[in-house]
Amino acid sequence: MRPQDSAGAAEPGEPGLLLTDDAPSGAREEPAAAEAADAPERGRCWLCASSPCGSRAEPAKKKAPCPGLGLFYTLLSAFLFSLSSLFVKKVQDVHAVEISTFRCVFQMLVVIPCLIYRKTGFIGPKGQRIFLILRGVLGSTSMILIYYAFQTMSLADATVITFSSPVFTSIFAWIFLKEKYSPLDALFTMFSITGVILIVRPPFLFGSSSSGTEESYSVHLKGTFAAIGHAVFAGMTLVILRKMGKSVDYFLSIWYYVILGLLESIIVLFILGEWSLPYCGLDRLYLILIGLFGLGGQVFLTKGIQIEKAGLVAIMKAMDVVFAFIFQIIFFNDVPTWWTVGGAICLVASSTGAAIRKWYQSSK
Numbered sequence: 268m269r270p271q272d273s274a275g276a277a278e279p280g281e282p283g284l285l286l287t288d289d290a291p292s293g294a295r296e297e298p299a300a301a302e303a304a305d306a307p308e309r310g311r312c313w314l315c316a317s318s319p320c321g322s323r324a325e326p327a328k329k330k331a332p333c334p335g336l337g338l339f340y341t342l343l344s345a346f347l348f349s350l351s352s353l354f355v356k357k358v359q360d361v362h363a364v365e366i367s368t369f370r371c372v373f374q375m376l377v378v379i380p381c382l383i384y385r386k387t388g389f390i391g392p393k394g395q396r397i398f399l400i401l402r403g404v405l406g407s408t409s410m411i412l413i414y415y416a417f418q419t420m421s422l423a424d425a426t427v428i429t430f431s432s433p434v435f436t437s438i439f440a441w442i443f444l445k446e447k448y449s450p451l452d453a454l455f456t457m458f459s460i461t462g463v464i465l466i467v468r469p470p471f472l473f474g475s476s477s478s479g480t481e482e483s484y485s486v487h488l489k490g491t492f493a494a495i496g497h498a499v500f501a502g503m504t505l506v507i508l509r510k511m512g513k514s515v516d517y518f519l520s521i522w523y524y525v526i527l528g529l530l531e532s533i534i535v536l537f538i539l540g541e542w543s544l545p546y547c548g549l550d551r552l553y554l555i556l557i558g559l560f561g562l563g564g565q566v567f568l569t570k571g572i573q574i575e576k577a578g579l580v581a582i583m584k585a586m587d588v589v590f591a592f593i594f595q596i597i598f599f600n601d602v603p604t605w606w607t608v609g610g611a612i613c614l615v616a617s618s619t620g621a622a623i624r625k626w627y628q629s630s631k
Contacts, residue, residue: 337575340567341583347564349590352426353598354553354560355417361550362541363414364532366557367407371529373558378522387516391523395515399523402507407528409500411535412493420490423603424466426591427611428494430618431459435502437621443506451624455617462613465606467491581622585615 355366382389391399416425434456441448467488508520536542545551571580588611595601603611 337571337573338579338583340571341575341580342586344564344566344568344571345584345586346590347560347567349426349587349594351557351560351564352417352422352591353594354557355414356422357598358418358545358550358553358557360543361545361554362536362539363418364411364535364539365541365543366414366554367411368529368532368536369554370410370558370561371407371525371532373555374521374525374562375529377562378518378525381518382522385516385518387519389519389522391515391519395511398507398511399515399520400527402504402511402520403523403525403527404531405500405507406504406524407531409497409504410528411532412500413497416490416494416497418490419486419493421601421603421607422595422599423588423591423607423611424487425490425494427466427588427607427614428463428491429498429501430585430588430611430614431463431495432498432501432505433618433621433625434459435499436505437625439502439506440509444510452621455621455624458613458617458620462610462617463491463495465610465613468606576626581619581626584622585619588615 355363358366390396413425413429416428434452437446437448437452438456440446441452511520545554568580571583592603592611595603
């Protein structure tokens with residue numbers, strides 16, 4: 268789910284469903300060249316040598332996408348992801364690992380027909396399997412951690428911390444892919460650290476009165492570490508996806524994420540002894556909605572990235588935080604503190620700045 272990666276991530280959670288056209292480019296170029304070669308003859312009718320024949324008119328050009336449609340898709344994606352996070356928060360008697368298990372099963376039902384239709388197989392290229400395994404393990408761990416964060420801390424705080432993921436992506440890309448790490452990237456990192464500190468509000472900096480009771484602060488701190496862990500693993504996942512590039516079909520990448528996530532969740536549930544079917548019918552409905560809205564968010568985020576500039580999509584993604592604040596106030600009657608607002612500004616600015624910088628570099 269959030270684990271974004273656009274997909275390639277989304278994941279931001281999680282990566283979106285990449286809808287590609289696999290037709291070879293030559294198949295489109297050769298007919299076009301043939302039409303251009305005999306255009307003087309095909310443009311005229313054999314009955315009337317001077318007038319163009321209406322029956323041989325050139326096919327209509329494909330219409331350009333509606334202006335702003337990509338941003339609308341991104342906004343809709345943010346809304347659906349926020350709804351999915353809301354239902355994770357509202358589930359009462361289901362452990363975060365069990366929620367991820369249901370999510371994996373739901374996505375598996377969608378991915379298997381896609382793999383069969385595209386005839387990609389279920390194993391992948393020999394040289395890329397190790398990266399696919401790493402992508403699956405890291406991506407599923409990221410999903411479990413963010414679900415745990417949603418359950419143990421406020422919706423707004425957990426959502427805001429996920430925006431530190433692009434900073435970790437830049438650091439890991441610098442280490443493993445030898446990409447440039449500029450002073451501007453270091454500045455974005457400092458902004459992210461500042462934002463997290465404002466949300467965590469450690470007592471040695473803010474005093475004991477700002478942290479509430481010792482027990483509640485301990486739970487808040489666990490959720491914070493889980494959210495940061497999600498951002499770290501999501502950043503590593505995006506670097507792996509970037510390393511594989513287009514050599515691996517995107518649905519195959521999701522397949523490894525789903526099957527390894529399901530295996531990992533079952534093992535963790537067995538160790539913790541937390542497996543139990545939801546007693547409440549409402550919780551069962553929430554689990555279905557988490558899968559539906561999470562998948563819908565991935566689809567619309569990918570469609571938005573396909574037809575809109577990456578920098579604008581990164582800015583619109585900040586609506587995730589806005590929706591999280593609104594849902595927290597409406598459904599939990601919990602007004603975010605000014606510390607959370609300040610942390611959100613720092614983290615969103617850092618995430619958006621890092622994304623826009625990458626987009627600017629790639630567009631040169």
